[in-house]
Amino acid sequence: MRKCGFSTIDFLPWILIGSLCFRGIQGCGPVKADIVLLIDESGSVGRRNFPKQLDFCNTLIDSLNIGADDVRIGAVTFSDDPVFHFALDAHTTSTDVKTAISNIDYKRGGTDIAKGIDYVKDTFLTSANGDRSGVADYILLVTDGTSSGAATSGQAAIASGITIWVVGIGYEVEPYQQELIDIVTPQDDFYFFASDFDDLTNIAPQVAAVLPCPYFCGEWAISYASPVTLTQFLGTNTGEMYLLNDAVYDINCCAVISGWEFYANATGDVTMLVWRNRGAAYELMGSNTITVTASDVGKVKNYTVPVGQRIGVVAGDRLGWYSSGTDIIPYDYCNTTQNENCPQSTMSTTPGGGLPVLGSMFDWNALSGTADRGYAIQAYTTNSKWLFFLEIKG
Ligand SMILES: *[C@@H]1O[C@H](CO)[C@@H](O)[C@H](O)[C@H]1NC(C)=O
Numbered sequence: 001m002r003k004c005g006f007s008t009i010d011f012l013p014w015i016l017i018g019s020l021c022f023r024g025i026q027g028c029g030p031v032k033a034d035i036v037l038l039i040d041e042s043g044s045v046g047r048r049n050f051p052k053q054l055d056f057c058n059t060l061i062d063s064l065n066i067g068a069d070d071v072r073i074g075a076v077t078f079s080d081d082p083v084f085h086f087a088l089d090a091h092t093t094s095t096d097v098k099t100a101i102s103n104i105d106y107k108r109g110g111t112d113i114a115k116g117i118d119y120v121k122d123t124f125l126t127s128a129n130g131d132r133s134g135v136a137d138y139i140l141l142v143t144d145g146t147s148s149g150a151a152t153s154g155q156a157a158i159a160s161g162i163t164i165w166v167v168g169i170g171y172e173v174e175p176y177q178q179e180l181i182d183i184v185t186p187q188d189d190f191y192f193f194a195s196d197f198d199d200l201t202n203i204a205p206q207v208a209a210v211l212p213c214p215y216f217c218g219e220w221a222i223s224y225a226s227p228v229t230l231t232q233f234l235g236t237n238t239g240e241m242y243l244l245n246d247a248v249y250d251i252n253c254c255a256v257i258s259g260w261e262f263y264a265n266a267t268g269d270v271t272m273l274v275w276r277n278r279g280a281a282y283e284l285m286g287s288n289t290i291t292v293t294a295s296d297v298g299k300v301k302n303y304t305v306p307v308g309q310r311i312g313v314v315a316g317d318r319l320g321w322y323s324s325g326t327d328i329i330p331y332d333y334c335n336t337t338q339n340e341n342c343p344q345s346t347m348s349t350t351p352g353g354g355l356p357v358l359g360s361m362f363d364w365n366a367l368s369g370t371a372d373r374g375y376a377i378q379a380y381t382t383n384s385k386w387l388f389f390l391e392i393k394g
Pocket residue numbers: 008009010258259261300302304380
């Protein structure tokens with residue numbers, strides 16, 4: 001069963017956290033979205049590259065929660081004129097949507113992006129084509145060209161409430177990327193560039209990161225217990241990195257980390273970390289560095305992460321931190337007799353090169369955890385309509 005979110009709380013004993021999560025009071029569930037793929041089939045794409053665009057779309061479908069009542073996908077191609085392929089309510093499973101995408105045939109012609117966007121806005125997005133009222137509309141435009149009027153049409157679509165993502169591909173687009181950015185502006189980070197059709201594979205994860213979360217956590221506090229109750233002991237390490245590797249800290253949903261709350265027993269910098277399980281090792285996905293000053297010591301520090309620095313989390317991610325100087329965050333002993341959620345596997349190590357760079361891999365699995373310690377740290381999540389990975393690598 002998925003862990004669900006609930007309203008932010010100042011303090012809840014672990015036993016409540018355990019049961020409330022699984023009851024899912026509010027803020028938990030699949031995100032609804034009506035997404036129209038608007039795929040370039042102009043002559044410059046070519047018969048060899050056209051399927052690469054389709055494969056790219058299918059990769060993105062894998063990160064969405066496709067369903068009649070969840071995310072719906074429709075498809076339109078365009079060259080001189082837009083061509084209808086399938087309606088938003090035509091396919092209700094991920095497999096069927098992907099098959100339908102793979103079956104889209106290639107026509108060739110010119111590149112009229114404006115016409116394509118206008119068609120989706122004015123003609124395609126109707127209830128007859130499965131567009132739901134009250135559900136956000138999106139266009140994912142994939143193109144290897146630019147065309148006049150595209151920005152005007154894009155801005156009109158945005159003004160009508162549609163969110164647009166644009167993926168520009170290749171050397172013909174490269175010098176004119178601003179024309180494609182103008183389609184999505186001011187949300188410039190909804191524009192992506194692939195240097196060629198093969199590069200679509202590389203940028204797919206970045207594009208996936210702005211798609212609507214499959215399941216979102218809601219407002220949720222991730223901790224073993226309130227930080228103020230875990231202040232008895234402080235480690236004596238310098239440059240130590242920690243990983244919270246117990247089920248009590250499991251992230252089973254998708255959100256952004258809006259705040260870090262911890263008890264501060266010493267001054268210095270503490271860098272909060274998000275790690276993604278990549279099987280053999282964990283990849284460092286994001287970090288927030290927080291400076292603890294003398295006036296913060298001996299209290300709970302509640303750091304609200306600025307919106308542009310929030311780290312997106314997905315199911316399976318792990319939280320941790322690194323102190324460049326001596327340990328800052330204290331702990332208290334606990335045991336599973338007293339509390340079945342008492343963390344039994346807090347990892348810690350002194351990385352040779354200091355704080356690892358974003359995107360680097362670390363084999364946490366090679367370490368063994370420390371038992372019976374609850375650290376004075378708590379993370380807060382909030383819903384994100386789409387995941388922002390502004391603080392990630394690259
Ligand atoms: C810390 O901030 C969060 C919001 O990020 C809030 O919900 C929580 O109550 C705050 N905790 C304390 C102890 O003030």
